[in-house]
Amino acid sequence: MENFKTNNSRRAFLKSSLLAGGGLMISFSGLAKFSLDGKINAADLPGEWYELTGYIKITQDNIIKIFNPNPEFGQNVMTSLPMIVAEELDVDWKKVVVEMGPHDNVKLGPQFTGGSNSVRMYWKPLRDAGAAARNMIITAAAQTWNVPAEEITTKAGMLYHEKTGKSGTYGEFASKASAIPIPKEVKLKDVKDFNVVRHSQKNVEGVKIVTGKPLFGLDYTQEGTLIAMIEHPPAFGMKVKSFDAAETLKMPGIKDVFTLKLYEDGYEQAGFDTRTFNDLLVVVGATTWEVMNARKKLKVTWEPKGDTKDKMAGRGGSREVLVPGALESTATHFAKMKEYAAKPAQLLRKDGDPETAFKNAAKVIERTYNAPFLAHNCMEPMNCFAHVADDKALIVGPHQAASWIEPTLSKVLNLPADKIDMQITRMGGGFGLRAYGHTFVEAAIISKKVKAPVKLMYTREDDMTYGIYRPMYTATYRAAFDANKNLIAFHVKGGGIPENPIHANRFPAGAVDNYLAEGWEIPSNITIGAFRAPRSNFNAAAEQSFLDEVAEVMGKDPIEFRLELLKRAKENPVGKNNEYDADRYAEVLRLVKEKSGWSDAANKQYSRGVAAYFCHNSYAAHVVDVVKKDGQPFVERVTSVVDCGIVINPDAATNMVQGAVVDGIGNALYGEQTFKEGVPEKNNFTRYRMIRHREAPKKIDVHFVQNDINPTGLGEPPFPPIFAAVANALYKSEKKRFYNQPFSAEFQKKA
């Protein structure tokens, strides 16, 4: 068994959760009625719950409830995080009731979904919570039975004392246990003894999903709720000059039309406050359809916003960011990127003497890769319910990080945080977009203005044209070879609008003697934000495509070539701060080679491409098999290998990797947002092409590296390398390299 000492903050945390709980807890939050596991109806459950740590409540009848602390957007945390608690608590998973936890950072930790961090950051705290509760129940039983605690064993929510033949349920001792002080030290299970974790468990909300129960933010409502929509400027760089709402106000159901400022002038934005449009033109009415219709009757005059300065909170104090006012177009974006790419850039990393190596090289290759802005296109459009009164606020909605938006709401509403009840719903996708809080602030200030509960709804068009996109990126890679075709120098210079994508300390940094990484940025008024594996999703696409070309110049197999570089990085690493573990990186490549039958003659019928990447502390490799279908290249089969340490819920993890593969293929082939004079040209799925069933692979085989490393990220790591695996397979299929996403644009040109 592993001895885990609870550290100071941990102890304080558990103690405070006990104090707050005070043993007896009654009833549910308003949200509970639709967030319990479908098989047990909360209304039928008894009212008396004994709280053991903020994560666990048990009734005298031994019904065990575990709270999921973190927002669920399809990554399975609603199931996999409670599994971790159940494992250490030692209960029968089938009898556990799972409920979405309240927003309470004292009890339930950071409650943030993003950065592939949910399992990684909760792994220890949840094991600790489960083990501590089990320990407290054992202590209660030992006191009651008057036997030494060490002699009591547990299994599936039961306690046993062999010598006296006594046994009992956790529930019998829950009341007494809830008053016992938190143990200073808890023993954690040996991973080989796991019987919940590492065993596939079904999605606890699976039944509710397939029977259409209310789960999502969009499904939440209350009596008397008004619907609000925002008419935002048609173009980035514009704002409302004036409006005439006479026709709108005549429409049935319409209550009010007004403008509001999202943030007051001089407001200092926190990192995830991103404002897209600060002047809101709002239509409020009784029902969704009435508001949608009436909004179309607005007569609005827009005007250029001009250059503005945003005040942003940052490390080391606030800073001002200049937001240019000019209306931007994709064509001018490309021209500007070319101009910046030719200029001196910021040095990010330099090993050896790359300049001399390139000068003396026998051969140099240079390739440039481009990727467009991407919209997240969550299937559930952005929305939020808010009911703001003078002295309190209720905010319910789909958000990745309630804890980040609450301080902003507190400032904007001028209410103390403890007067703001934030409830977290299931999200119909997030992909990074739902980490940003403007929708929530909008809903809150609209509710405050109309003095009523309000549901803010974005239409698909609103959602797709509201910004917070994945940035537009470009990178030029150069490789230098000596007369024997050895790789002697590597250079990457990358930039973006408005963000430089380059991760300078990632592979192949550390594997090449002479290495140079540089970056540059172009300011823009088009708002951007995190999109599944930010920056990595472009870097992997470009770098792993380029390495394929380097291997080809050297006459090497692409997997063997990467393994040689990794061997070098392990045995004699170049430079400092190399982020990746060369062994783990190499292992996913070795395994994908084996599992895909990379060298098998039987697979010669496929045009095959490989790529691997490290990000979010995990390693992923894919082999993509392309065939021709109806004259077009089609990804028929994918073999994926991931090393994310211990896998909590294997089948759900497999699902997520399969999803990342399809998401990557879709965005690599079709994903793109373009602009003309500031107007986003794609505003619905009529123009924004999404991957469809007929374009999804027939088969995606997923394998996990088996090890006992504490869990690392999974939601993001399999996503970035799929872009390059597709590009490399397309090269084999189409006999030409693909440098510009979305790749399907090139087939269409050909056709």
Place this chain on the structure above:
Amino acid sequence: MAAINLNVNGKTVTVDVDPATPVLWVLRDHLNLVGTKFGCGMAQCGACTIHLNGNAVRSCTLPVSAVKNNAIVTIEGISETGDHPLQQAWEELDVSQCGYCQAGQIMSAASLLKRNPKPTDKDIDNAMSGNICRCGTHVRIRKAIHLAAKTQSKK
């Protein structure tokens, strides 16, 4: 505004709405049946799929006035107890990720299985390509439809 009689999941209901209101919003805003989802409002994503006389239709562009006597079935009404072979197959294969599109996927698949009890991969791709899944559960959806077809054929 007009009083309109509808047959929804086997029950007759009367709603007082603008006859141009899409069925989607009648279901969600007036009948509190929120299993049918809003995705695009243009019949492009399939999240709002319902059955009209057993055929899959996109409720976001279907005016309620056009329904007349045709029976509406939503995800809430496809089975009494959530045991439609497709719902069971979705559970068995743990298809869902975020889950938002899945009601629409199941409604499209149910209509397919009614017309074509033993669909091929190609039949499935053709019938389902109007339903977007942003999480990428396509491979499992295909598998689940085959599984449900198998279950149905045994009944």
